[in-house]
Amino acid sequence: MPPPTTQSPTAAIPAGQPTAVVNTMEGSATGGPTAPGGQPQRTVAGLGFVTFLLVVGAIAFAAFVARDWVIDWGTSVAACMDGGGAWECVSNHAGRTQVLLPLIAVLAAFSLARGAGVERGQGRGIGYLYALLGFGALALAWSMGAAA
Numbered sequence: 001m002p003p004p005t006t007q008s009p010t011a012a013i014p015a016g017q018p019t020a021v022v023n024t025m026e027g028s029a030t031g032g033p034t035a036p037g038g039q040p041q042r043t044v045a046g047l048g049f050v051t052f053l054l055v056v057g058a059i060a061f062a063a064f065v066a067r068d069w070v071i072d073w074g075t076s077v078a079a080c081m082d083g084g085g086a087w088e089c090v091s092n093h094a095g096r097t098q099v100l101l102p103l104i105a106v107l108a109a110f111s112l113a114r115g116a117g118v119e120r121g122q123g124r125g126i127g128y129l130y131a132l133l134g135f136g137a138l139a140l141a142w143s144m145g146a147a148a
């Protein structure tokens with residue numbers, strides 16, 4: 001069996017016909033428009049700063065607010081365990097609102113901040129919605145944990 005022949009793409013064009021190369025890719029390899037110098041251009045003004053504030057806010061919430069809630073919950077569990085209830089003390093309402101909810105809120109805020117950063121890199125303004133949802137998750141955890 002003879003080997004398959006490969007024909008160059010320009011061999012099918014008759015001689016004397018003009019050939020043109022059309023670039024169908026606009027922008028860089030990341031998909032966004034490029035600035036002079038080939039770097040991706042960030043077209044969403046202020047989203048980087050809002051994302052930075054969300055990350056700093058999540059770290060501050062975890063370090064200054066949720067930490068105190070976890071310590072308060074831990075001291076209440078120790079007193080409850082001395083009374084004889086083991087599982088009920090650990091899985092009570094305060095455990096969910098002062099430990100689990102802040103942990104989920106901080107992880108959600110970090111994830112949404114990452115999503116906002118990706119959208120900023122792509123030049124899309126929906127990253128503001130991600131940042132707003134991150135701030136909302138932290139505010140919800142704060143309001144529910146402070147009431148417990």
